[in-house]
Amino acid sequence: MKPKAMKSTGDRHLSSDIAHALQRNPYRFRVWVNAGLTGLAALCTAIVILPLVAVLVYVVVQGAQRLDIALVTQLPPAPLAEGGGLGNAIVGTLLVVGLATLIAVPLGVFAAIYLTEYRGNHRLVRSIRFATNVLSGIPSIIAGVFAYGMLVATGLTGYSAIAGAVALSMLMIPTIVRTTDEALQLVPFDMRLGASAIGATRYQSILRIVLPAALPSIITGIVLAIARASGETAPLIFTALNSSFWPRGVLEPIASLSVTVYTFATAPFENQQELAWAGSLILVVLVLLTSAIARLVARRARIS
Amino acid sequence: MSSLPPFSSSPSSPPASEWPESRTLTVWDKGIERGFRGVAIACVIGVGLLLGCIVFFIAIDALPAIQSFGVSFIIRQSWNPVENVYGAGAVIYGTLASSAIALLIAVPLGVGTAIFLSEDIIPASIGAGLVFLVELLAAIPSVVYGLWGIFVLIPAYQPIGQWLHEHLSWIPLFSSPPIGPGLLPAGMVLAIMILPIITAISRDSFAALPIELREAAMSVGASRWRTIVSILIPSAFSGIVGSIMLALGRALGETMAVTMIIGNVNRVSWSVLAPTNTIASLLANQFAEARDLQISALMYAALILVMMTLAVNIMAQLIVSRVRVIDKL
Numbered sequence: 001m002k003p004k005a006m007k008s009t010g011d012r013h014l015s016s017d018i019a020h021a022l023q024r025n026p027y028r029f030r031v032w033v034n035a036g037l038t039g040l041a042a043l044c045t046a047i048v049i050l051p052l053v054a055v056l057v058y059v060v061v062q063g064a065q066r067l068d069i070a071l072v073t074q075l076p077p078a079p080l081a082e083g084g085g086l087g088n089a090i091v092g093t094l095l096v097v098g099l100a101t102l103i104a105v106p107l108g109v110f111a112a113i114y115l116t117e118y119r120g121n122h123r124l125v126r127s128i129r130f131a132t133n134v135l136s137g138i139p140s141i142i143a144g145v146f147a148y149g150m151l152v153a154t155g156l157t158g159y160s161a162i163a164g165a166v167a168l169s170m171l172m173i174p175t176i177v178r179t180t181d182e183a184l185q186l187v188p189f190d191m192r193l194g195a196s197a198i199g200a201t202r203y204q205s206i207l208r209i210v211l212p213a214a215l216p217s218i219i220t221g222i223v224l225a226i227a228r229a230s231g232e233t234a235p236l237i238f239t240a241l242n243s244s245f246w247p248r249g250v251l252e253p254i255a256s257l258s259v260t261v262y263t264f265a266t267a268p269f270e271n272q273q274e275l276a277w278a279g280s281l282i283l284v285v286l287v288l289l290t291s292a293i294a295r296l297v298a299r300r301a302r303i304s
Numbered sequence: 305m306s307s308l309p310p311f312s313s314s315p316s317s318p319p320a321s322e323w324p325e326s327r328t329l330t331v332w333d334k335g336i337e338r339g340f341r342g343v344a345i346a347c348v349i350g351v352g353l354l355l356g357c358i359v360f361f362i363a364i365d366a367l368p369a370i371q372s373f374g375v376s377f378i379i380r381q382s383w384n385p386v387e388n389v390y391g392a393g394a395v396i397y398g399t400l401a402s403s404a405i406a407l408l409i410a411v412p413l414g415v416g417t418a419i420f421l422s423e424d425i426i427p428a429s430i431g432a433g434l435v436f437l438v439e440l441l442a443a444i445p446s447v448v449y450g451l452w453g454i455f456v457l458i459p460a461y462q463p464i465g466q467w468l469h470e471h472l473s474w475i476p477l478f479s480s481p482p483i484g485p486g487l488l489p490a491g492m493v494l495a496i497m498i499l500p501i502i503t504a505i506s507r508d509s510f511a512a513l514p515i516e517l518r519e520a521a522m523s524v525g526a527s528r529w530r531t532i533v534s535i536l537i538p539s540a541f542s543g544i545v546g547s548i549m550l551a552l553g554r555a556l557g558e559t560m561a562v563t564m565i566i567g568n569v570n571r572v573s574w575s576v577l578a579p580t581n582t583i584a585s586l587l588a589n590q591f592a593e594a595r596d597l598q599i600s601a602l603m604y605a606a607l608i609l610v611m612m613t614l615a616v617n618i619m620a621q622l623i624v625s626r627v628r629v630i631d632k633l
Contacts, residue, residue, distance in 0.1 A: 030527050030530070031527075033527075033529060034527050034528055034529050037529045037532075038420075038425055038528070038529070040416060041416045041417070041419050041420035041425065042420055042425075043416075044412070044413045044414075044416030044417045044420060045416070045417045045420045045421065045434060047413055048413055048414070048417045048438060048441070048499050048503065049434065049437055049438070049441075051441070051496045052437055052438075052440060052441045052444075054452070054456065055444060055448065055449065055452050058452055058455075058456055059448060059452070062455075106347070107347050107350060107351060108347075108351070110343055110344045110346075110347035110348070111344070111347040111348040111350070111351040111352075113344050114344035114345055114347065114348035115348060117344075118341060118344060118345075124352075127352070128348055128351065128352040130621065131351075131352050131354075131355050132351060132352075133617075133621050133625075134355060134614065134617045134618055134621055135354060135355050137550065137553045137554070137613060137616075137617035137620070137621075138355070138358065138557070138610070138613060138614075138617070139554075139556070139557020139558070139559065139584060139609065139610075139613055140557070140559065141557065141559040141584050141587050141588060141606075141609075142358060142362075142557065142606060142609065142610055142613075143358075144587075144591075145362060145587060145591070145602075145603065145606045146357075146358045146361060146362060148591060149361050149362060149364075149365045149603065150361060153365070153599065170354065170358075173351055173354065177351060201329060201333050201336075201337050202337055202340075202341075203336060203337050203340035203341075206340075227443065228443075231443075231444075231445025231446070231447070231448070232445070232446075233445070233446060233447040233559070233560045234446070234559035234560055234584070234588055237588055237591070237592060238588075238591035238592040241592065258445060258447045258560075261447050261448070261451060262447050262450070262560060262564070265447070265450065265451040265454055265455075265564060266454070266564060273455075276451055277451065280445075280447070280448045280451050283445050283447070283448060284444060284445070284448055287443050287444065287445060288440065288443065291439075291440070291443050
C-alpha cells in the first residue's frame with residue numbers, strides 16, 4: 001500500500017517511515033506462521049467436509065443400484081433369496097413416525113403455550129425449559145429402554161408400533177417444545193393486546209392470533225423433529241422390533257427402514273446388503289428433503 | 305438435533321394474572337378458558353416430569369440387579385447370561401475410551417473449522433455454504449454412518465491398523481492385530497458424528513465476540529493468528545468447552561454406528577485396534593433377547609449411562625446458557 005504524498009518535506013520523511021512500517025515483509029516469520037495456520041484451518045474444514053461427501057457419494061452410488069419399483073412394492077427377501085424390496089419397512093417407518101408425531105405435537109405445542117403464554121410460576125417455567133434442554137441430550141437408546149420398561153416388559157402393548165412411536169415421540173418433544181416456545185416469544189405482545197381489545201378471551205387470542213402468527217416457525221420445528229425421528233434406529237430395535245411382513249396393526253411388531261438397514265447391513269448376504277444401501281439412500285433423501293423443507297418454511301416466515 | 309442452541313428467555317408476554325380482559329366472560333367462555341389452560345398445564349407437567357420419569361422407571365426396573373450385584377457391578381467385567389453374573393466394567397471402559405478417541409480427533413478439527421468459518425478468512429457466501437454442509441453432516445442418520453463404516457471405513461482403515469500393529473506393537477495401544485471392527489474405527493465414526501456439534505457451537509461463540517476485540521488487537525500490531533490465539537480463543541473458551549461437553553454427551557450415548565463398528569466384545573484391552581463394547585451397544589444387542597435378571601442388569605447399565613449423560617449435559621447446559629447470557633449484554 002502506497003501512502004499519499006505529503007506536502008512538507010519533514011512530513012515526507014516521516015510518512016516514508018510509516019510506509020515502511022506498514023509494508024508487509026513477506027520474509028518475516030509471523031507472515032509464514034499466519035499463512036501456515038490459515039492453511040491448517042482450511043485443512044481442518046476440508047477434513048470435516050470430506051466424510052459428508054464420502055458418505056453421500058457411497059450411499060447414492062451403492063443405493064442407486066437397487067432403486068426400482070420392486071424396492072417400494074415388495075417384501076424383504078429371505079437370506080439366500082434374490083430380489084425383494086423394502087415396501088413394508090417404508091410403510092412401517094411412515095406409520096411409526098406418524099404415530100409419534102401425533103403424540104409429540106400436541107404435547108409439545110401445548111407445553112410451549114404454557115411456557116410462553118401462561119407462565120404462572122417463573123421458577124417452574126425456567127426449570128421446565130432447563131429440563132427440556134437436558135432431555136434433548138439424553139441418548140436415543142434410553143428412550144427405547146424407557147418405552148421397553150413401560151410398555152413392552154409390562155405387557156401393556158408388547159413389541160409393537162405403539163411402543164416404538166412412544167419412544168420416538170420422546171425424542172421429538174424437546175425439539176418441538178423449544179422451537180414452538182421460541183416462535184411464540186417472537187410474536188409481538190401488541191397482537192395479544194389487540195385481540196383482547198376486541199373482546200377475545202385468552203384461549204381465543206392464542207388459537208386465532210398468536211398460533212397462526214407463529215405457525216411457520218412451529219412447522220419448521222415439527223418437520224425437523226420428524227426428520228430426526230425417521231432416521232432413528234436405537235429406540236426402535238427393542239420396542240417396535242422388526243417384521244418381514246406388511247404392517248398388520250399398531251399392536252404388532254413392525255418393520256422400519258432404519259432397523260431393516262441395521263439388520264441387513266450386519267447380515268452376511270449380498271442381496272440384503274445391497275438393500276441396506278438402497279434403504280440408506282431412501283433414509284438420507286427423506287432426511288435431507290425434510291431438512292430442506294424446514295429451511296424453506298423458515299425462510300418464507302422470515303420474509304413475510 | 306442436539307446441537308440446537310438453548311432457549312432464549314426474553315419476556316414478550318406477561319404472566320397470567322396480567323391478562324387484560326376487555327369484557328365480562330360468560331360461563332361458557334370461562335369453562336373453555338379453564339379447560340384450555342388445564343390442558344396446557346397437564347402437557348407442561350408431563351414434559352417437565354418426563355426426565356424424572358425416565359430415571360425413576362429405569363431405576364425401578366434395575367432394582368433386582370442393584371440388589372444382587374451392588375456397586376461392584378461398575379467394575380466387574382464379566383457379562384455372563386448363562387451363569388446370570390453381570391458386570392458393566394468392560395462396557396463402561398469401552399464407552400469412555402471410544403468417546404475419548406472421538407474427542408481427541410474431533411476437538412482440534414472442530415475448533416479449527418469453527419475459526420475458519422467465523423474469522424473472515426473466506427467470503428461470507430462460501431462460508432454460509434460450508435456451514436450448511438456441516439449441518440447436513442448432523443442430519444445423516446446414525447445407522448447410515450454405521451453402514452458406511454462397515455463397508456467403506458473399516459476396509460480403508462484395515463491396512464493402516466495393520467501397519468500400526470506391525471511397526472508399533474511394542475506400544476500397548478497397538479498391541480493386538482486389527483480384525484476389522486474395533487475401538488479405533490468406532491472412535492473415528494463417533495468423531496465424524498460429534499464434529500457438527502463442536503463446530504456449530506464453537507463457531508457461534510466466536511461469532512458472538514465483539515468486533516472491538518479484534519480491532520483492538522490488530523491496532524496494537526497483532527497478526528490475525530496472534531489475535532485468534534491470544535484474544536479470541538480465551539474469550540470464547542467457555543463456549544468451546546460447552547460445545548465439547550455437549551459433544552461428549554452425544555458420544556457417550558451414540559448407539560447404532562458404534563454397535564455396527566466396535567465389534568461387541570465385552571473385554572477390556574489396552575489396544576485401540578481390539579474390538580470392545582459400549583453401554584449403548586450392549587443395550588442395543590441384548591435387550592430384545594434378554595430375560596429376567598438379565599433385563600434388570602441391562603436396566604442397571606442403562607441407569608449408569610443415563611447418569612453419565614445427565615451429568616455431562618447438565619454441566620454443558622449451564623456453561624452454554626451462561627455464554628448466551630453474556631452474549632445478550
